[in-house]
Amino acid sequence: MTLGLQKPARETHVDAIGVKTNATNTELIRMAAQELPLDELLNALLARVVPSRHFQAMGRRLGWDGRGGVSLKEAARLPGVTRERIRQVEETTKMRLKVVTYFPALDRAIAVLDRAAGNLDFDAHVTLQRKRITEKPFLPRGVVTATEIFSKPRRFEIGPSPSAVHSPGMGSSEFSRALRSVCKIAHVSSVENLHIQVKDLVGEGVLIASTQRWLENNNLVEWLDDDHRWFLASKKGRLRYFTILRKMLSVSPVISSRSLLNGTRRYMRFRGQSCRIPLHVFEDLCRTAGLHVEDGVVSSLKPIDQNKALPDVERKMYQILKEDNDPITRKAFRAKCIAAGIKPNTFGTFLTISPIFERVSRGIYSLRDSDINLA
Numbered sequence: 001m002t003l004g005l006q007k008p009a010r011e012t013h014v015d016a017i018g019v020k021t022n023a024t025n026t027e028l029i030r031m032a033a034q035e036l037p038l039d040e041l042l043n044a045l046l047a048r049v050v051p052s053r054h055f056q057a058m059g060r061r062l063g064w065d066g067r068g069g070v071s072l073k074e075a076a077r078l079p080g081v082t083r084e085r086i087r088q089v090e091e092t093t094k095m096r097l098k099v100v101t102y103f104p105a106l107d108r109a110i111a112v113l114d115r116a117a118g119n120l121d122f123d124a125h126v127t128l129q130r131k132r133i134t135e136k137p138f139l140p141r142g143v144v145t146a147t148e149i150f151s152k153p154r155r156f157e158i159g160p161s162p163s164a165v166h167s168p169g170m171g172s173s174e175f176s177r178a179l180r181s182v183c184k185i186a187h188v189s190s191v192e193n194l195h196i197q198v199k200d201l202v203g204e205g206v207l208i209a210s211t212q213r214w215l216e217n218n219n220l221v222e223w224l225d226d227d228h229r230w231f232l233a234s235k236k237g238r239l240r241y242f243t244i245l246r247k248m249l250s251v252s253p254v255i256s257s258r259s260l261l262n263g264t265r266r267y268m269r270f271r272g273q274s275c276r277i278p279l280h281v282f283e284d285l286c287r288t289a290g291l292h293v294e295d296g297v298v299s300s301l302k303p304i305d306q307n308k309a310l311p312d313v314e315r316k317m318y319q320i321l322k323e324d325n326d327p328i329t330r331k332a333f334r335a336k337c338i339a340a341g342i343k344p345n346t347f348g349t350f351l352t353i354s355p356i357f358e359r360v361s362r363g364i365y366s367l368r369d370s371d372i373n374l375a
Contacts, residue, residue: 063142117156263355
């Protein structure tokens, strides 16, 4: 009696939901082992187990067309069938593909995406093509469905966009937390400063390019330079900066950008916030406020009403200093303000916080940039 290998039987029956296949298990296994791009192999396998009528719908449903997958309702529109029919076809398709356990192209795709996830890759679909894993850009959701069908482990996760992958625990929330932390101390910041916060939350492995792409993709900030290195972090920050600028320009309609920046830093420092930004970035910030900036000089295109820009105490102190033909000693300034009904503590606070005042030297104060000469 001789023992031989029995040739696998071909499946030629039509099952209860009308899905017909002529592929043997051996054919599917041999096909998955080929050295071809992953997207080609996935579609070739799909073609062997799904009838032509449902092929496009299944490719779209599983994301194997590279577009990331669709709902049952959207997939059902292609062949003009019900969602339940597509669900049944999908279930049978997955069951028949489970015979494939050796799939080197899929293993390589998983390895590439796992590495990319460590740096929060926002272009994972292009990364797969660049690494020659797929023939065309291929959204990672299609790889996820393949790992589920073929029982392959993975570490990467999808998000914060369909083309992005990240490691577990390194989602969009960590970047949002870092941005909120930056906003507490500086409404204007650089990508580098934000990235320091991101690394504290996520780890040293994340790239600065990932931090910048997260900002760009989520439209959470207003960029202040063409290189996208500095940004205005919040609407609240916009209001804070513009309020400070209006104060100074209400008393000095034409002022140097350097003096304007120093006045802003004075105010922010008192508030426990930071304004450590380069002068050219600050000038861009002034432009976003609708101010005219040229040759290091800032001016307002329209006169700014002091009654609206300055509170009563600050406006009263300004009038005293203006009438006294500044500069003035702190002692004399204090005495005049008290005589005008301003409380000593209130005087001390406004002298320290107000951006319209400038300390010329020890104990000597004047209005900020009050004698600028454009000639």
